[in-house]
Amino acid sequence: MTEHMILTETEALQLLAYLTASAEISLVEPDLYGPFRLIDACSKLAERVLQHDPGDSREFWEEIKAEIDLKKIWLMSDRVNFREFIKQMPAKVAQELVRREVKDEVVK
Amino acid sequence: MSDQRPTFEIIQRRRVSRFFTDKPVTKDDLQHLIMAARWASSAGNRRIHKFVIVDQQKSVNLIRLVSPGILGNPKALIVICTDKIKAAMEGVKLDMDTTTWIDVGTASQNMMLAAHEMGLGSCPTTSFSKSAVRVILNLPDYLEPEYILQVGHPKEQPRSIGKGEVAKLPIETITYWGVFPESD
Numbered sequence: 001m002t003e004h005m006i007l008t009e010t011e012a013l014q015l016l017a018y019l020t021a022s023a024e025i026s027l028v029e030p031d032l033y034g035p036f037r038l039i040d041a042c043s044k045l046a047e048r049v050l051q052h053d054p055g056d057s058r059e060f061w062e063e064i065k066a067e068i069d070l071k072k073i074w075l076m077s078d079r080v081n082f083r084e085f086i087k088q089m090p091a092k093v094a095q096e097l098v099r100r101e102v103k104d105e106v107v108k
Numbered sequence: 109m110s111d112q113r114p115t116f117e118i119i120q121r122r123r124v125s126r127f128f129t130d131k132p133v134t135k136d137d138l139q140h141l142i143m144a145a146r147w148a149s150s151a152g153n154r155r156i157h158k159f160v161i162v163d164q165q166k167s168v169n170l171i172r173l174v175s176p177g178i179l180g181n182p183k184a185l186i187v188i189c190t191d192k193i194k195a196a197m198e199g200v201k202l203d204m205d206t207t208t209w210i211d212v213g214t215a216s217q218n219m220m221l222a223a224h225e226m227g228l229g230s231c232p233t234t235s236f237s238k239s240a241v242r243v244i245l246n247l248p249d250y251l252e253p254e255y256i257l258q259v260g261h262p263k264e265q266p267r268s269i270g271k272g273e274v275a276k277l278p279i280e281t282i283t284y285w286g287v288f289p290e291s292d
Contacts, residue, residue, distance in 0.1 A: 017173040021237035025176060029235065037176050073179075 011048045018044060035086050036075045042089075043068040060096050067092075118221055125229025127180035128260025137226055138163060138184055141259065144222035145188075145215040151207035154198040157215060158251060160187040170244045175256065177235025182258035186219065187241065188212050189251040212255050219257055229262030 007015070022037035046065035054061050068089070074082035142159050150156075162168055162185040171185060172178045195202055202208060216232055223230040233256040241253045 014173050017240065018176060021174040021240055022176045024237050024239070025235045033235070040176065040179070 007048055007052075015041065015044060015048070032075060032079065032082070036072060036082075039068055039072055039086060039089065043072065064089075064092065118225055122220060122224040123229075124231045125180075125260070125262035126231050126258075127263040128182055128229060128258075129263050131183070131261040133163065133184045133228065133259050133261070135163065137228060138186070138259070140226065141186060141219045141222055141228075141257075144218040145186075148211070148214040148218040150211045150214070151205075152198070154194075154200060155211075156191050156195040156198060156200055156208060157211060157254075158189045158191045159215075160189060160245060160247070160251075160253075161185075162187065162245070167244065171236070171241055171256070174240035174244065175233060175236035177233040178231075178256070178258060180231070180258070180263075181260070182231070183260040184258075186257040186259065187245065187253050188215060188255040188257070189247065189253050192250045192252060209254075216255060216257055223259060227261070229260055231258040232256075233258055 019041055022041065026034050026037060043065050046061045046068070049061050050058065050065065067085075071082070071085040074085060138161050142161070145159060162171060163183070165183075168182060168185055172181075190202065190208060192202065195208070200208060220230045220232070236253075236256055238253050241247070241256075245253070247253065
């Protein structure tokens, strides 16, 4: 894990633009679009992280981004599986958190 | 029912394109799309909409940042705006008159069909921040951005369809003929 890695201010501003725009349009869009905008923001976050060379974490970020980009558009074709996908994503991120905890313990 | 008709074939084959190649869209092509929009039906022939073409990549990218509905990388955008001055001149009550939205739709559909016929891809967008787009394009107060059409040369994109794919609805499930029978 590369602890030094951060977004540049410009990248943070770009994400801020996306998130504030999402918040605005969520006032009028169907409820299920809210989770869609958030998961799409996760993809954008992963994209930015990958641009900053996440080292040995690259595979995790690449997989997360690829899965989101593949499945997020299920919103428009398959809402049952879209909901399942949204429910499962936090578990995948949690697995990575746990993996890193264990790895850090071993290093200590 | 025969569907071997040129217009019907274009209608059937057109698909939304969300991802595009790097090939730019020519000004001539974009002007043809506006011409197609101009031929669209308009309530009372009032024609209260204006079309803002955005083909500079820098501006396209800025609008992408405030448009969550733009998932890909369009090469150009056409922003349909309501001209409030023209609307007032025509006596249109914008807060009540829903036909103005229909006019946006007919213009958009004409552009999407024309784009398809020209080998271009297009994607309708309503999920964008109006206030932010107004700032980025420096729109005057009398122009209200209503809708964005993404345009570009379509990129092949593997379709990601899950088990419960939403298919085209059978005609009989969306059609009623004539007068509804009296309910018991």
